[in-house]
Amino acid sequence: MAGRGERRFLKNMPGWRASFNPWILKLPNNPERLAFVLHRVTGILLILILFLHITVTTTPATRGWEFWVEEIRKAQGITPVTLYFFIFAGIAIFHGLNGIRLLLVEFLGCCVGKPEKPKPPYISATLKAPQRTLLYIVFALWIILWMIAGYIIFT
Amino acid sequence: MAQALKSAAKYPPKTVRVKIKRYSPETGREWWQVYEVETYRGMTVLDALLQVKEKRDHTIVMRYSCRMGVCGSCGMIINGTPRLACQTQVSMVASEENPEITVEPLKNFPVVRDLLTDFTSFFEKHRKVKPYLIRRDTQEQENPKTEYRMTPEELLEIYPYSLCISCGLCVSACPVSASDEGFLGPQALAQLWRYTADVRDEAWRERLEIADDENGALKCHFAASCSAVCPKAVDPGGAIQMLRSALLKYKLGLWKKRKISEPVPPLEPTGEKVPLPPEAQTLPGVDLEAMEREPVVIDASKLLD
Known part of the structure; x- marks a missing residue:
């Protein structure tokens, strides 16, 4: 609390929550924000999975190849191992596809809206540009490829 | 809208x-x-x-x-x-x-x-990107005798960005500005691109170096929330992506400003007359030819009486 007569400004910044909560603000016509949040979340999960992957792949060294081969052989249908692979596939596919979109848009300036004279209904050019179609393609491909990966993993 | x-x-x-x-x-x-x-x-x-x-x-x-x-x-x-x-x-x-x-x-x-x-930091960042035309010939810029040449197409390249009213909605919506106080923000970066892309400006290298700063364009992650909330459809998100693209090419030695406009030489009177459109009719009693021969002089002192 500020002292008597002393005034202080309120720091009104949501901080990291803005990067993980797409609904911290109600932003109409902004699926790019959802992609931004998903990209961050999947990026962090990929780092965590990397460490998990390193731990898991040391199993043959610690418990022997027979144990490893037996565990892999048992991973048929819905088991914790296949579920892990299914989730990993979803994370990796989205991060990869969206990463390609971001490389195209951010570094090559591809599919970004060209400057135009604003006219009603005053929607920014980039929100109507082909990058939006690219984003929908990323979402659609993600679901399709994830389903295919699920089919392969679980069968 | x-x-x-x-x-x-x-x-x-x-x-x-x-x-x-x-x-x-x-x-x-x-x-x-x-x-x-x-x-x-x-x-x-x-x-x-x-x-x-x-x-x-x-x-x-x-x-x-x-x-x-x-x-x-x-x-x-x-x-x-x-x-x-x-x-x-x-x-x-x-x-x-x-x-x-x-x-x-x-x-x-x-x-x-x-x-x-409080918008102090917002306007400091805006000032940091040098939001004004910079010419090498400062003498000519300080004492201009003519204007710089700019075609309508060249104007359109910067026109939407010049409509920014500095309301701060883009900064408020930006998830990067939410967690990083140092980030220049969508408004300042869009204005940086607006002057970099302007054919009348010659300080594009200087501005690209500002954008290449650790708090510059590379911190943007294209959530496009700035463009979604902009009340003037200025499209800061699009401007920043174009800036980043130009910055990457510039760093690879592949980008150079295509054109810098020169001052337009003073117009010489040609003596050509613009004809009246065929549908134009003069008021009764008005003789245009006579008026051209003897221009009408209105004595302001008589008007006051």
């Missing part, structure tokens, strides 16, 4: 509950305060706030000026969306089913009191 046009035709609820987030800098206390406001057709959220201030509670602090979406002073978060209060109709954000309007100060700006935010 389409939504605004649609909602302008309908009536808002007879009364709305305006829920204002308040802050006292003396005590550091934050609280929500609710006021009932009687509405009328065409009432904006700014009108509702002013009605509260005039009739209910004089202590509410906010900033506003033009009341017509030109000055960019009344940016606030209305029902969770950064908007200009003067351009937001009550009927857009309140209905008979939900007659409540929440009003908060813009996020990512320090709050001075209630709805009033």
Whole structure:
């Protein structure tokens, strides 16, 4: 609390929550924000999975190849191992596809809206540009490829 | 805006509950305060706030000026969306089913009191990108005799970005500005690109170096929220991606400003006359040819009599 007569400004910044909560603000016509949040979340999960992957792949060294081969052989249908692979596939596919979109848009300036004279209904050019179609393609491909990966993993 | 046009035709609820987030800098206390406001057709959220201030509670602090979406002073978060209060109709954000309007100060700006935010850092960042034309020939720029050549196509390349009213809605919506105070922000970076892309400007290398800073364009992650909330369709998100693309190519030695315009030489009188269109008719008693031979001189002193 500020002292008597002393005034202080309120720091009104949501901080990291803005990067993980797409609904911290109600932003109409902004699926790019959802992609931004998903990209961050999947990026962090990929780092965590990397460490998990390193731990898991040391199993043959610690418990022997027979144990490893037996565990892999048992991973048929819905088991914790296949579920892990299914989730990993979803994370990796989205991060990869969206990463390609971001490389195209951010570094090559591809599919970004060209400057135009604003006219009603005053929607920014980039929100109507082909990058939006690219984003929908990323979402659609993600679901399709994830389903295919699920089919392969679980069968 | 389409939504605004649609909602302008309908009536808002007879009364709305305006829920204002308040802050006292003396005590550091934050609280929500609710006021009932009687509405009328065409009432904006700014009108509702002013009605509260005039009739209910004089202590509410906010900033506003033009009341017509030109000055960019009344940016606030209305029902969770950064908007200009003067351009937001009550009927857009309140209905008979939900007659409540929440009003908060813009996020990512320090709050001075209630709805009033401090824009000092915002304008410092704006100043940092040198938002003015820079020429090598400073003498010519300081004492111009003519203007710089610019085609309509070249103007269009920067025109939408020049419509920025510095309302701060883009910065308020930006998730990077939310976690990084040093980030230049969408407004400053869009203005950086606006002057870099301007054919009349010669300081593009200088500006690209500013954009290449650790707090510059590379911190943008293209959430495009800035473009989604911009009330003037300035498209800061698109401008920053073009800036990043140019920056990458510049660093690889592949980008150079295509054209720098030169001052237009003074126009010489050609003596050519612009003919009147065939449908133009002079008033009775007016002889154009006689007027050309003897120009009409109006004595101002006689007019005063």
